[in-house]
Amino acid sequence: MELVIILLALGLLMFIAYRGFSVIIFAPVCALFAVLLTNPDYVLPFYSNVFMGKMVEYIKLYFPIFLLGAIFGKVVEMSGLARSIATTLIQLVGRKRAMLVIVLLCAILTYSGVSLVVVAFAVYPFAANLFRQSNIPKRLIPGTIALGSFTFTMDALPGSPQVQNVIPTTFFKTNLYAAPTLGIIGAIFIFTVGMLYLDSRRKKAEKAGEGYDSFGTITEEEIKIDLDVKESVGRKIFAFVPVVLVGVLNKVLTTVIPKWYPNGFDFSKIGLTTFPNIETAQVVGIWSVEIALLAGIFATILYNRKPVLTNFKVGMNVGIGGALLAIMNSATEYGFGAVISNLPGFAIARDGISKAFENPLLNGAVTTNVLSAISGSASAGIAISLGIMSKTYIELANQFDIPLEVMHRVISMASGGMDTLPHNGAVITLLAITGLTHKQSYRDIFAITIIKTIAAFFVIGVYMVTGIV
Numbered sequence: 001m002e003l004v005i006i007l008l009a010l011g012l013l014m015f016i017a018y019r020g021f022s023v024i025i026f027a028p029v030c031a032l033f034a035v036l037l038t039n040p041d042y043v044l045p046f047y048s049n050v051f052m053g054k055m056v057e058y059i060k061l062y063f064p065i066f067l068l069g070a071i072f073g074k075v076v077e078m079s080g081l082a083r084s085i086a087t088t089l090i091q092l093v094g095r096k097r098a099m100l101v102i103v104l105l106c107a108i109l110t111y112s113g114v115s116l117v118v119v120a121f122a123v124y125p126f127a128a129n130l131f132r133q134s135n136i137p138k139r140l141i142p143g144t145i146a147l148g149s150f151t152f153t154m155d156a157l158p159g160s161p162q163v164q165n166v167i168p169t170t171f172f173k174t175n176l177y178a179a180p181t182l183g184i185i186g187a188i189f190i191f192t193v194g195m196l197y198l199d200s201r202r203k204k205a206e207k208a209g210e211g212y213d214s215f216g217t218i219t220e221e222e223i224k225i226d227l228d229v230k231e232s233v234g235r236k237i238f239a240f241v242p243v244v245l246v247g248v249l250n251k252v253l254t255t256v257i258p259k260w261y262p263n264g265f266d267f268s269k270i271g272l273t274t275f276p277n278i279e280t281a282q283v284v285g286i287w288s289v290e291i292a293l294l295a296g297i298f299a300t301i302l303y304n305r306k307p308v309l310t311n312f313k314v315g316m317n318v319g320i321g322g323a324l325l326a327i328m329n330s331a332t333e334y335g336f337g338a339v340i341s342n343l344p345g346f347a348i349a350r351d352g353i354s355k356a357f358e359n360p361l362l363n364g365a366v367t368t369n370v371l372s373a374i375s376g377s378a379s380a381g382i383a384i385s386l387g388i389m390s391k392t393y394i395e396l397a398n399q400f401d402i403p404l405e406v407m408h409r410v411i412s413m414a415s416g417g418m419d420t421l422p423h424n425g426a427v428i429t430l431l432a433i434t435g436l437t438h439k440q441s442y443r444d445i446f447a448i449t450i451i452k453t454i455a456a457f458f459v460i461g462v463y464m465v466t467g468i469v
Contacts, residue, residue: 002038002345009034009340010374017423023376024032027332031339038343046339058331058383061170062163065286065326066115067320068293069161073118074319076109077298078311079304084231084239085109086126092375099144099198106148112243113250113293117326119149120430126146126156128434135211136202142430143201143444147194150420151452152187154413156459157380161250161289164415168408169285171390175254176285178405178412181468186413186459193451201444242299243413247293253288302322329425330377337375337384350388360396361460364389364407365414369453372419376388382415403469410460417453420445 013030017023028051035046076082085108089101102123109119127141155164158180165176172178205214243323267275301308308315340346350367357363367389372381377422397407420427422438427445431437462468 002343003348004345005034005037006340006343006345006374008037008236009269013336013376014421014423016281017376017428023336023423023425023428024328024332027336031336034343038345046342051335051339055331055335058334058380059327061168061286062330062379063323063327064290065161065163065166065293066330067323068290068297068322069113069115070118070319070326071316072112072246072293072297072300073109073114073122074306074315074322075300076114077122078308078315079300080307081239081242081300081303082109082122083126084236085243087231088236088239090130095130096134098127098134098136100195101130102127102141102144103148103195103198106145107153107430108240108243110149110153110162111157111160112246113289113296113321115326116154116426118322119430120145121322122428123148123432132212137205137210138212138434139212139436139440140198140201140205140444141434142436142441143448144198144426145430145434146420146427146445146448147191147198150378150426151194151416151448151455152190155416156183156187156190156409156455158183158409159247159251161246161292164382165412165414166285166289167379167382168386168412170282171386172394172404172408173281174405174408176250176288177254179286179403179409179469182285182406182459182463183409183413185462185468186409186455188456190452190455192450193455197447197451198444215399231290238303242296242303246296249295250288250292253291257284257287295437305454312422325429326425327441329429330379332378333375333423333425334380337371337377337380338373341371341384341388345465348459358396360400360402360407361410361463362457363396364393365417365456365460368411368414369417369456372415372417373421376419376423377423377425378415378419381419382411385411385415406463406469410456413452413459414456415455418449420449420452 002404009030012033013023013026013319016026016030028047029052032043032047085107086101089104093101093104105126106119106123109122110116123145124141127145131138140254153160154162158177158381160176169175236415256289261280265278267273267277347368353363353366353370354462364385368385371384372378373379375384393407394404397404422442431441432442
């Protein structure tokens with residue numbers, strides 16, 4: 001019965017999200033509904049100390065990354081840098097390969113540190129124009145953006161500055177480039193299988209005579225973008241400088257920051273005894289991303305400062321609003337997952353997973369996937385999973401002689417597996433941006449979700465067979 005209560009709360013939250021209601025409101029409602037069914041006396045303490053406590057903890061750690069990622073994305077959009085990269089990709093790949101262009105554009109922006117939700121806002125106008133020109137059904141846009149944004153560049157490719165790749169560094173004391181070969185293998189798997197799936201969907205729609213505006217998918221006037229803007233070769237190359245700068249600086253800082261603070265930082269030495277000491281290994285991933293994103297923002301402004309400065313106030317307000325929405329979606333889902341993971345039913349599920357999967361890689365992948373599915377958030381799922389199990393995973397990894405960087409990569413990839421269920425905040429936002437519904441487009445997002453989930457276990461298999469790191 002205790003396990004049924006958890007499944008009931010999860011099912012209720014998924015249903016509410018599928019109907020289009022905000023998880024910011026209903027995540028605590030569904031979590032406390034599960035607590036009520038378990039023991040009514042627990043409701044108020046669980047709300048104030050578990051749900052709110054964990055939500056605030058998540059915001060404290062990761063809000064700067066969400067904020068800077070959102071601002072970076074808005075500056076990329078206002079400066080015309082996104083359009084410049086898009087037109088370059090069109091010339092290289094070809095206008096007829098609209099899906100590949102959009103996946104690559106999303107991948108470049110995501111890997112450079114632009115927030116996932118902001119990528120959807122920035123890329124959708126290009127996707128709508130390209131899909132219309134190629135007469136590809138609009139309902140395939142969300143799945144295409146999901147493949148480029150929510151998968152291989154989010155947590156598989158080494159060096160990704162997305163928070164799903166940052167969180168494990170604070171537990172395993174690894175860096176963002178953990179298990180680079182395994183990550184690249186996983187990324188190639190996801191990209192290849194994902195593109196084959198999307199192309200099969202496009203061909204099937206074409207065979208059925210379905211075009212861009214079939215079946216009532218056009219809900220409002222869409223932005224028309226000129227994709228034939230002529231730019232010099234130098235200008236096109238310079239457009240890639242900010243995104244490359246973020247990646248390079250991120251890598252450099254992961255090496256340099258530990259030299260700046262070799263022994264961490266002791267606040268008591270400067271008379272501030274109420275603040276805990278900082279261990280460098282736990283924050284280097286976060287600090288390096290934050291500084292790299294700041295550098296990316298300034299470099300993008302230099303790329304084309306006039307439109308950015310002209311629209312700075314409005315643009316920053318929009319970017320900050322997007323960051324607040326994204327962090328609150330993830331933080332409330334983290335709070336929901338934290339409540340569920342502290343109920344008796346979850347202990348039953350956790351013990352069952354531990355008995356079924358003694359290998360820490362399999363255990364970590366399954367547990368993280370389950371928690372990401374429950375919370376509807378990759379970042380929340382991985383934070384809860386490692387918050388509960390990181391010490392156990394470290395002990396088991398040493399016992400099985402598994403490098404912690406492999407644990408990092410596998411668990412990071414697993415977090416982005418079943419996280420994109422209907423109640424996921426990024427999915428809800430993506431569908432809202434495109435003007436589509438779960439009924440029209442979620443099938444393709446779910447297919448990408450399955451591919452991403454399989455990829456985590458594929459990487460485990462590669463490591464167990466070859467020992468590649």
